[in-house]
Amino acid sequence: MKPTILICLCLTILGCTSNGVDYRNFAVDTYFPTPNETQLAQARARNYWDRNSTRFGPEPRYLAVETSKVFGPYPGLYPKLINSETTATFLARVDESNPYSELELKGVVIFDTKTGHVVGNQGYISVGTPNPGGVARFGDYMARYIGTGRLSHF
Numbered sequence: 755m756k757p758t759i760l761i762c763l764c765l766t767i768l769g770c771t772s773n774g775v776d777y778r779n780f781a782v783d784t785y786f787p788t789p790n791e792t793q794l795a796q797a798r799a800r801n802y803w804d805r806n807s808t809r810f811g812p813e814p815r816y817l818a819v820e821t822s823k824v825f826g827p828y829p830g831l832y833p834k835l836i837n838s839e840t841t842a843t844f845l846a847r848v849d850e851s852n853p854y855s856e857l858e859l860k861g862v863v864i865f866d867t868k869t870g871h872v873v874g875n876q877g878y879i880s881v882g883t884p885n886p887g888g889v890a891r892f893g894d895y896m897a898r899y900i901g902t903g904r905l906s907h908f
Contacts, residue, residue: 776890778839780818780862781878783831784893787861791821796872798903799865807867814889816873816897817865824859824879835881857881864895 787795799819863877873895884890884899891897 774888775896776884776888779891779893780839780880780883780899781891781893782834782838782859782881783879784876785824785861785879786875787821787863787877791861792863792872792875792877795819795821795863795903796865799872799900800870802900802903803865803867810898812867814896814898815867816895817867817903818862818878818890818892818895818897818899819865819872820883820902821861821863821877824861838881862892862899864892864897 796819799817802819803817858881860880860883861877862880862883864873865871866873878892880892883901886899886901889896889898
C-alpha cells in the first residue's frame with residue numbers, strides 16, 4: 755500500500771469521532787473576504803439559522819459559511835497544504851506534472867448565531883470541508899458547516 759494512502763486512512767480515522775464532530779482543523783490558511791462576500795454570507799447564514807435553529811439547538815454557537823471560491827495557487831500554499839490536517843485526500847491524488855490541477859480552495863467565514871453577525875473581517879481558506887451540517891474546527895472556532903447556506907436541510 756502506498757505510504758500516502760496509508761497516511762490518508764490514518765488521518766481520516768483519527769480525525770473523526772462517533773459523535774459527529776470532526777476535531778481536525780479545516781482551515782488551511784486565513785484570508786480577507788471582500789465586504790460584499792461577507793455581507794452575502796452573513797445574510798445567507800441568518801436565513802439558514804432562522805430556518806434551522808430549532809433543529810440544531812444552540813450548540814455549537816458558530817456556523818461556518820462558504821463565501822466564494824478562492825483562486826490559487828498563491829505563494830507559500832504548498833507547505834500549508836502539507837501541514838494541514840484535512841488535505842490528505844487532495845494530496846493523495848496530486849498529479850506531479852500539475853500539482854494544483856484539481857485544487858479547489860473555498861473561502862469560509864464564521865457566523866455567530868448569538869450576535870447574528872460574521873465574526874471579525876478574517877475568513878479561512880479550506881481545501882476540504884466537512885459534510886454539510888457537520889461540526890468541525892475552522893481556526894479557533896468549532897462551527898457547524900452549512901456550505902453556502904442556501905439549502906435548508908441536508
